[in-house]
Amino acid sequence: MKFEEIVGHQALKQQLIDTIRHNRVSHSQLFYGPEGNGALALAIAYAQYLLCENPSERDSCGTCSSCKQMASFNYPDLHFVYPIAKQGKSTSKVFSTDFLSDWKQMVQKDLYFSIYGWLEALGVQNKQAQIGVDESAQMLRKLQLKSYSGKHKVMILWMPERMNASASNKLLKLLEEPPQKTLFIFVSEDPDSLLKTITSRCQKVFIPKFTFNETHAFLQREENLESGPAQVIARMADGNLAQAKRLAEKAETYSDYAKLFSHWVRSCFTADLKQIIGWAEECGKFDREKIKHFLSFCSQTFRDSLNIHYKTLEDFNQIFQEVNFELSKFAPFVHVGNTPRILQDLDVAAYDIGRNANPKIVLTDLSLNMARHLRIKP
Template identity: 35%
Template sequence: MRFSEIVGQHAVKQRLINSVNENRVSHAQLFLGPEGSGSLALAVAYAQYLSCEDRQADDSCGVCASCRKYQKLMHPDLHFSYPFFAKHKDDTAITFIEQWREAIEANIYLSLDAWRGYLDAENKQANINIAECHQIIKKLSLKPFESEYKILILWLPEYLDKEGNALLKIIEEPQPNTLFLLVAQNQDQILNTILSRTQLVKIPPLEYNDIKAYLLNERGQPEATAAEMAYLSNGNMAEALSMLQHDASNYHSQFIQWLRMCYSNKGIEVVAFVEQLAKLGRENQKNFLRYGINFIRECCLLLAGAPNLVHLPASEFDTAQKMIKVMSIEATEAISSELETAHYHVERNANPKILFLDVSLQIITILHYKTIRQGRTQYIPK
């Protein structure tokens, strides 16, 4: 993985390159960014740059022996650790290395949900167990085999429980030229003892224009589709790529139709529409709700008198201007909250008919009866 292959994040790339060229490489770094921001891709590209035998001023060469091994994720001085779903207490990351390589080569913007799909996860909880911690210590106690650096990329250290304290000594006093690159999404869930021993590299969500340009130029998507997916993904490339694998839908017209039925309190039509939503499939349901959340957020900006901050195509902007005539800021916030809660439960396999019917009734309450409820509903799983 070369820096040039990574979408956007130009400032972060330059910072990482400068740290190498100025000989300011910290032995323990935390790449902290939201899902789909490219944190893992940046860590791999950084490791490849450090190990490149013909390092360029702004990127690895991509053709030396080291780079070719990195491209296949098979360099002897590159090690990975990540959450997995252990079947046996002595399972470690190496047990699942073939699935890991397959997942990363398919999509470097990997999400935990996508990673779960490569494993026989059943109902197990992902974690990084004590056996894996001992394996990390064992691997990193050795000198580099080929390159100047031995590098461990630890994806999602949030899944290190108290067992992670076993790594403190080797993180604080590693062998010479041994680097820890932790790739995380939630700083609050990382053990403080580990957090305090790392140098922070903050990675922001991807820019709308960067995702749109990638979908247009690299994935051959039509202008309108690329714009909609970039908008729906909200800076998350993992979500944008996930949308490519599912049926393209006109979420705007579907969502506006739903709101209008709820505003008019057309019960029979709402029930029929819920039946349609229930048949979309989980990913399309998530995309539909995600579009709704973003659209309502734009409506809220219009109501707040900030049209210059609204990011909608012209036709959708006109629709939003019409919709805000029957909504208040409080109503948009309440609807957004209902949609976010529904999205959360769709991810956890809620019964779609019950879920969407309940959300419909709540939107009817908000738009038709001008009443905002308190609290949350628990949905019945499949």
């Protein structure tokens, strides 16, 4: 994987390249930051640059035999360790390498996937996935072998926070006396839960979330969204590209949501009980995931409406214009005096829906509260 395949992070990419160009590659590194920040992709691009036979000042060449092997994940000195779960009732030991073809497919398909996406791909999303002690023992064996290429051996550990205590302790021994020319890259979302004795041995590289513009451009270019829906999703995803992709899969429903939202707040304004109940019946027919998704869309719309007071309207929700709902006219009714209560009620409703409460009752209650909140004067 070349750096250029990864969205944004321009300065950071150059910083990583410079450490290699100036021979300052520390043998254990910790890439850390929030979910969906592209850290795993950056770790792979970093390894590829390090091993490339003909790198430029800005990226690996992508055409040498080493880059080609890296691209197909067949480079013999590149190893991955990631959380896995036993499938079925098997009692035999399992290793990351047992799931290597799933892993390759996942990384080739999506550079920004989350642990949930990974477990979903394995079909074990309801299981506790971890990195066990046997895995550390196997790592030790692999790294003691001579490097095939004569260059670095690279071990990328994704989500090391899923290591149990005995696995961590065994790994620590490896870090204390690393085999020659070995590079460990830990890619973590929660470095505070790693052993301090491990993190203190690592050079730390913080990978921030993506900016709004990076997320917006990504959604237009790679998910083929129009600018309007891409803006809504980019705000909801808040720099997490794994989340942005999940939301984008449901993007076609957004104009329906905009319609439902406008219908809803109009009936709340007039406190028209018949309309409200009709609306609750209509939304109550969706499956629970969809209701929760719609409620999070509503929260975002309220937050955006509040922000209109402080921001220009240029990058605002075009999808509402398509359903003839003027958010700029609605916005004055959303202010600091009622927004916290509105958002709290939406959260509670989403929670109740997730806990199997009757959707029609939850949504009717929510609407009656909303009718009160919207009448509060700024």
